[in-house]
Each structure stands twice: as C-alpha cells, then as structure tokens.
Amino acid sequence: ISSNKRSQPKNGSKFPPGPPGKPLVGNLPDIPPKHSWLKFKKWSDQYGPLMRLNIAGREHYVASTEKVANDLLRERGGIYSSREQLPAAVQLLSKNLRPLFWPYNDTWRDGRKFMHQVSNSTVVGNYQATQILESARMLRDLIKDPNNYEHWFERYSAGIIFRLAFGKTLETGHEQSVRNVFNVVHTVERVASPGAYLVDTFPSLLILPQAIAPFKQELAGLHERELKLFRKLLNDVKSEMKAGTAPDCWEKDYLERKAEFPHLNEDEAAYVVGTLFEAGAGTTAAAMMSFMLTMVLHPEWFKKLQQEVDTVCGNDRLPTIDDATQLPIMRAVVKEVLRWRPVTAGGVPHYSIKDDVYNGHFIPAGTNIHANQWAIHREPGLYPDPDSFKPERWLESSYPTYREPLTTYPNLHNYSAFGFGRRICPGQNIAERSLYLLTARIAWACDVGKAEKDGVEVEPPLYDYTSGFNVQPNWFAFDLKARSQERVSVLEKEIEKNGKEDPLKGRM
Numbered sequence: 237i238s239s240n241k242r243s244q245p246k247n248g249s250k251f252p253p254g255p256p257g258k259p260l261v262g263n264l265p266d267i268p269p270k271h272s273w274l275k276f277k278k279w280s281d282q283y284g285p286l287m288r289l290n291i292a293g294r295e296h297y298v299a300s301t302e303k304v305a306n307d308l309l310r311e312r313g314g315i316y317s318s319r320e321q322l323p324a325a326v327q328l329l330s331k332n333l334r335p336l337f338w339p340y341n342d343t344w345r346d347g348r349k350f351m352h353q354v355s356n357s358t359v360v361g362n363y364q365a366t367q368i369l370e371s372a373r374m375l376r377d378l379i380k381d382p383n384n385y386e387h388w389f390e391r392y393s394a395g396i397i398f399r400l401a402f403g404k405t406l407e408t409g410h411e412q413s414v415r416n417v418f419n420v421v422h423t424v425e426r427v428a429s430p431g432a433y434l435v436d437t438f439p440s441l442l443i444l445p446q447a448i449a450p451f452k453q454e455l456a457g458l459h460e461r462e463l464k465l466f467r468k469l470l471n472d473v474k475s476e477m478k479a480g481t482a483p484d485c486w487e488k489d490y491l492e493r494k495a496e497f498p499h500l501n502e503d504e505a506a507y508v509v510g511t512l513f514e515a516g517a518g519t520t521a522a523a524m525m526s527f528m529l530t531m532v533l534h535p536e537w538f539k540k541l542q543q544e545v546d547t548v549c550g551n552d553r554l555p556t557i558d559d560a561t562q563l564p565i566m567r568a569v570v571k572e573v574l575r576w577r578p579v580t581a582g583g584v585p586h587y588s589i590k591d592d593v594y595n596g597h598f599i600p601a602g603t604n605i606h607a608n609q610w611a612i613h614r615e616p617g618l619y620p621d622p623d624s625f626k627p628e629r630w631l632e633s634s635y636p637t638y639r640e641p642l643t644t645y646p647n648l649h650n651y652s653a654f655g656f657g658r659r660i661c662p663g664q665n666i667a668e669r670s671l672y673l674l675t676a677r678i679a680w681a682c683d684v685g686k687a688e689k690d691g692v693e694v695e696p697p698l699y700d701y702t703s704g705f706n707v708q709p710n711w712f713a714f715d716l717k718a719r720s721q722e723r724v725s726v727l728e729k730e731i732e733k734n735g736k737e738d739p740l741k742g743r744m
C-alpha cells in the first residue's frame with residue numbers, strides 16, 4: 237500500500253499521540269474531504285499540539301500551536317522545508333516544474349532568490365502606482381455593481397500581477413489571457429486536493445503505462461496546456477525585448493539576469509513567474525471576500541475603520557499605502573480577518589527529509605507537517621476568546637498579542653497566516669500592501685451593511701466557505717453604496733489621472 241519504508245523511534249523517543257486508525261487506510265476514512273482543519277482542530281484539542289495521523293501508510297503530523305510550528309518549520313528549517321512529491325499534482329500534472337511543490341533543493345533556492353528579488357520589502361514600494369491604479373478601478377466597479385464583488389476582487393489581484401509579471405493589462409478581467417491562467421490555477425487546486433486521484437493514496441499505480449491509465453492521459457494533456465501557456469507568456473516578453481519594446485516586468489527581469497540563476501532553466505523560470513500569479517491572485521481576492529463578510533457581520537468595526545480613515549485622509553483624497561502607518565485600526569482589522577478566517581486554513585504542508593526527535597516525539601524522514609492555521613489562530617493563551625472577531629487584541633495592551641509602537645504594529649510580517657520558515661509566502665509584502673490599500677479605500681468610499689429581503693435584514697452565514705486549500709466565503713448578499721457623490725467624483729478624477737499616466741496603457 238505504501239511505497240515508503242518508515243524508520244522506527246530511536247533513543248527512547250515515541251511517536252506522538254493521534255486518533256486510532258483502521259488497518260491499511262489508517263485515519264483516511266475519518267478525514268472529511270471538506271474543511272479538514274476543523275476536524276484536525278478537534279483532534280488536536282484531544283491529542284495535543286503535535287499529533288500523528290496515518291493516511292494509508294503515509295505519515296502526517298499536525299502542528300496546532302505557533303510554537304510547535306515555528307520550532308519545527310522555522311528553527312529546524314534544514315529538515316522541514318521540502319514538499320511531498322505527490323504523484324498526481326507534482327509528478328504528472330506539473331512534471332516537477334511548479335515551485336510551490338519543489339523539494340528543498342538548488343532549483344527551489346534559485347526560484348526563491350528570484351521571487352525575493354521581485355517582492356522584497358524595498359522593491360514593493362515601486363508597485364504602489366500599479367496597486368493604486370487597479371484599486372481605484374476596483375472601487376469604481378464595486379460601487380456600480382456590488383453583487384459582482386467576487387469578480388472585482390479577482391480582477392484587482394489578477395490585474396496587478398498581470399501588470400507586474402507580464403507587463404500586460406486587464407480591462408474586464410474576462411479576457412481569454414487571464415481566463416487561461418485561472419483555468420490552470422483551478423486545475424492545480426483540483427488535482428492537488430487530497431483524495432482527488434487514487435494514485436496519491438496508492439503510488440504503485442504510477443507503474444501503469446499511459447495507454448491503459450486514463451488518469452495519466454488526462455494529466456499529461458493538462459500539463460501540455462499549462463506548459464504551453466507559461467512558455468508563451470515568457471516568449472512574448474522575449475520577442476518584445478528583441479524588438480526593444482518590452483515593458484519592465486518580472487519576465488524581463490529574469491531574462492536580463494538569467495545568469496544569476498544557474499539552477500533554473502527557462503521552463504522552470506516560466507513556472508516561477510506563473511506560480512507568483514497562481515499563488516497570489518486567488519489568495520488576495522479570498523482575503524478581501526472574508527474582509528467584506530466580517531465587516532457585514534461586525535458593522536461596529538467598519539464604522540471605526542471609516543472614522544480612522546476620515547481623520548487621516550479627509551474628504552478630498554483617497555487613502556494610499558503611505559497612510560498605513562497612521563491607520564492602526566485598519567491594520568488590526570486586516571490582521572484579525574486573516575486570523576479569524578484564514579485563507580489557507582489548513583496550511584500548506586512541509587515535508588521532512590531527515591529523522592528527527594522533538595520533545596521526545598519521533599518524526600521520521602518523509603513526514604508531512606501540517607501547520608493547521610485554524611488551530612494555531614485559536615490558541616487560547618495567545619488569542620483569548622479565540623472564536624470572536626476582536627481587532628482590539630492587536631490594539632490594547634491587556635492582550636498578549638499587543639505590541640508597540642502602533643505606527644508599526646500590528647502588521648503582517650512573518651504572520652502565521654502566511655506560513656512558516658523558509659517556505660513562508662514570498663508574496664506577503666505585496667499581499668499586505670494590497671489588503672491595506674483596498675480595505676482603507678473601501679472604508680473611505682463606501683457604506684456597507686446587511687442586505688434586506690422583504691424588509692428583513694439578511695444575516696450572512698458565519699462559516700459557509702468553499703472547499704479546497706485556499707478558501708473564501710461562498711457568495712453572500714450584502715448592501716454596499718457610495719458614501720457620497722463628492723467621494724465618487726474624487727475617485728473618478730483619480731482614475732482619469734491614473735489612466736493618462738499609465739505606462740502600460742492599451743497593452744493587453
């Protein structure tokens with residue numbers, strides 16, 4: 237059943253506790269296909285902050301406190317920074333080209349080096365104009381058509397990465413170019429979902445020849461499609477560089493400095509840039525959808541946010557990212573939304589490459605470590621009253637998470653919502669700035685409240701979320717309108733000015 241031979245506990249160590257499993261399949265039948273983090277949290281309340289699961293012979297450990305996650309994934313990063321090479325998503329669909337799934341090796345290091353160069357805290361300042369431009373367009377369309385909010389958030393986050401990565405613009409967000417990339421993203425999500433392909437549970441199926449294995453034929457076809465797409469995005473920029481017309485963008489950065497990344501070939505580099513889109517577009521949009529839900533459920537915090545933004549920015553201009561230092565309530569609301577409704581609620585598992593012992597618990601090489609954000613964000617010692625949405629926990633000194641000065645804290649740097657250790661999200665600076673900008677701008681421009689049906693307020697569900705590993709609330713009804721015609725005029729003027737100055741104007 238399992239292709240892995242596990243070593244046994246050494247030096248008096250023991251396996252950590254965990255729920256009993258069944259012969260052969262282990263805990264597999266007890267893990268719900270949707271929102272497994274809720275079940276993991278219940279189990280960890282019973283079995284402790286490092287818990288062992290067996291999934292059809294494979295070792296899965298769940299870390300449920302920030303301390304355990306940091307002790308292993310950060311402090312012992314040399315052991316816990318790899319990813320399991322799952323047959324369906326990693327080997328057959330990605331043919332080992334996708335950085336999110338790369339093992340901990342030189343190719344991954346070069347990929348991370350490039351990602352760091354285009355997303356570090358200094359360089360992200362250069363993206364302000366792009367984020368301002370796309371956020372203003374997002375706001376205009378959100379006010380016009382609030383029921384389509386999911387699309388406006390997705391167009392914003394896809395739009396900034398399209399500009400930064402490929403030097404292309406999106407107008408409607410329905411262009412074939414962006415639909416193609418989103419199709420690839422949805423395919424990865426589906427193929428990588430636990431239980432989607434039998435070959436992940438029974439890797440010995442990999443020996444079947446393609447001619448008699450429909451899953452192999454399907455995944456080979458999907459691989460060809462994504463490889464062609466990522467190659468084309470890179471080659472478009474290459475041709476423009478030859479013609480001397482290429483805009484500044486990440487693809488161009490790579491092509492100009494290729495020699496600095498000797499372990500990346502061109503296909504791998506095309507996937508590095510493609511993955512920045514894949515991992516960045518849906519997650520930022522999902523966080524914004526959770527923000528809207530939370531503000532509808534907690535109008536008292538939306539009011540506070542509006543008051544703070546009005547005090548700092550007044551009536552005559554929209555907030556910019558530079559205002560964030562003076563907007564601690566806004567930062568606290570964003571941070572609390574990510575705690576209360578994490579986008580990657582179950583975490584992205586790391587994979588260990590060496591036997592290890594932690595607090596007397598044996599962790600064999602080849603173990604998947606899930607840092608369960610749902611549980612980590614509900615640790616009562618760190619987050620008293622964890623199930624309540626309480627931005628004040630970041631603003632008042634009586635809470636353990638409070639830090640000074642409030643011009644710097646709270647912020648999202650190295651926040652557990654972005655993962656742990658050497659694999660921590662490389663896009664966190666870009667995401668942080670997008671979330672600050674969008675939330676402050678929505679508070680400045682819009683009033684938000686519960687929708688009404690037949691004169692009765694509609695209460696959105698507390699946790700009716702999509703399935704998959706990036707989750708967002710299922711569409712829900714709410715009311716959103718502009719705060720005043722004057723503010724809409726300020727917004728329109730900003731859009732007109734940005735449009736005239738846009739260096740990528742008309743580049744689709």
Ligand code: HEM
Pocket residue numbers: 335336337348351355511512513515516517519520523579580583584585586653654655656657658659660661662663664666667
């Ligand atoms: C609210 C928005 C976002 C959230 C919550 C988020 C969260 C995460 C998490 C939890 C991981 C896994 C970390 C780990 O393995 O410990 C991750 C990885 C990653 N993220 Fe993000 N992310 C966000 C936005 C972005 C953006 C905007 C980009 C790109 C511009 C991005 C690019 C990536 C990439 C490339 C990886 C894979 C890193 C690797 O495996 O080495 N993310 N993200």
